[in-house]
Amino acid sequence: MAETNFDLVVIGTGPGGYVAAIRGAQLGLKTAVIEREHFGGICLNWGCIPTKALLRTAEVYRNIQHAESYGIKVEKASVDLDATVKRSRQVAAQLSGGISGLLKKNKIAVFEGQGKIAGSGKVSVEKDGNKTVLSAKHTILATGARARNLPGLEPDSKLIWSYKDALVPDTTPKKLLVVGSGAIGIEFASFFNALGSDVTVVEVMDRILPVEDADISAHAEKAFKKQGMTIKKSTNVTELKKSSKDVTATFKDAKGKTSTDTFDRVIMAVGIVGNVEDIGLEGTKVKVDRSHIEVDEFSRTGEAGVYAIGDLTGPPWLAHKASHEAIICVEKIAGEKDVHPLVTTNIPGCTYCHPQVASVGLTEKAAIEAGHEVKVGRFPFIGNGKAIALGEPEGLVKTVFDAKTGELIGAHMIGAEVTELIQGFGIAKTLETTEIELMHTVFPHPTLSEMMHESVLDAYDKVIHM
Structure with missing residues (x-):
């Protein structure tokens, strides 16, 4: 037994x-x-x-x-x-x-x-x-x-997909609607867009990837539109009307204006x-x-x-x-000594769309709202030799510091391989690193990580390559 x-x-x-x-x-x-x-x-x-x-x-x-x-x-x-x-x-x-x-x-x-x-x-x-x-x-x-399922908009595994359905698709939709622009929605939008689907993303908030820094959201939207996606912000889906082969969605924007469009498939990605x-x-x-x-x-x-x-x-x-x-x-x-509570602002978040998005800590807006006087640095991928050599010149690294203490309180990135780069800032956050330590750190050349250094330098008016 x-x-x-x-x-x-x-x-x-x-x-x-x-x-x-x-x-x-x-x-x-x-x-x-x-x-x-x-x-x-x-x-x-x-x-x-x-x-x-x-x-x-x-x-x-x-x-x-x-x-x-x-x-x-x-x-x-x-x-x-x-x-x-x-x-x-x-x-x-x-x-x-x-x-x-x-x-x-x-x-x-x-x-x-x-x-x-x-x-x-x-x-x-x-x-x-x-x-x-x-x-x-x-x-x-x-x-x-x-x-999460929304009343009247529930997945049926045929025309309206959940994330599980989207992982085992029976077809590449010609026209696809993705409801929700968080990490899950944007990753599926990016996948099917790359495969050739005409993708529309609808988001109830006033910007896509709403948990990210506003600069990163704006950069992502520009990139997605350049790839051919349609982005509808501040918009609700009020109805999904199914036929035997497609779905007609009714949209309502922030001004109350309604419109409709028809799609082969719909992916619901509205939280958990x-x-x-x-x-x-x-x-x-x-x-x-x-x-x-x-x-x-x-x-x-x-x-x-x-x-x-x-x-x-x-x-x-x-x-x-x-x-x-x-x-x-x-x-x-188990009674172990020196067990420390988890600091959620030290947890990196990653979205594996194209371009990738990664962040740790407070956004610029959240830092200001929390009472910080901030110094902000930015460095674009176009200023980095490795990014240009890779053929990936689109992107941005942004850092947010407390102006009084110099502590790194947020880092936000969009571009090639940033989901791998973000851990450098994750370590810095855990160590309560200031701008001085980051400035004195030698970053290897040629690497994408050099942009992290340059972003720090930019926050203190010391940037070299921009």
Whole structure:
């Protein structure tokens, strides 16, 4: 009979759950995980990883289309959509299998089924009508989130797609509407645009990528329009009327003016809701606010011995945030010394569209609203030798400093490979770096990273190459 007494039980094996389990086992906690579907959660199976595989295909195809500008002749290149999707699914499956191996390596007990709190110190697992009750000194809820549906605009997996449907498309739409311009919406817009779809993006806010710095949003909009996308800002979709083969969308702008257009497919990307249902929260002191569980700085809920991490809790809803929360939560449980709460402004965010977008810390507007007197530096990709050599001269690096202390409080980037570059500023934020340390840091040449240095110099009127 399987062991049922544990120090730590984790419900969910996404980027938060499996990391929590592994760290718990490393610290000597007798650990179990409960998973109802796929090891790796949404991120590895239906989010971060498979979308990057699709976007890599788009990047390669885009480069082939511009190969002649690099002195290479390519004729009649085309995209095999079925093969593209197959590769994406294989990548996801490989990594999901890797999680299974890691759990086994760390001697973590695995229970398959629906996990839920079943009383103080108890967790039940149900599958195929069978129920197992586990004893748990500590329970971490890591059940993640799912796509938000708007009334009357729900996906049907045929003409109106969720993000899951968009990951396994049966066709490349001639005309595509993407509702929502956050990271998910923009990444799919970028993918299908590269494949040749006529893409329209509609956003209810007054700019696309609304969580990014205004300069970055403006730069992105200009780039997307140049690529042929149609951008509708400050606009609602009030109706999606389906026929047998297409969808007619009704739009309403900020002035109340309505218009319609017809599309082959629609992708809904309007946020997420936490998976708080059917996990046994009833009768507990766990508080839920707008589908997300309230926690303190160490992921503790209002119920003793119950914790929540990842997309189930507050923003930012990012895989790496979930993983770091997991480490902090488990180390606190295990009584480790010097466990520090997560500083959310030190968490980088990345969007893998073309051009890429990445940021960490406060935007210029948010910094001013928070009471900072700021110094702002900007440096364009066109001023960087490596960017020009790569054939990627479009982009911007922007840095925001506290004028009084010199502390770096925000960095915002758009352009080639900025999702890799942003970690340099992430480290700087964690170390509470000032402009002096960054100015004295030697950046290698020729690299894109030199623009990070130049942006710092620009904030203090010392820029060299502009």
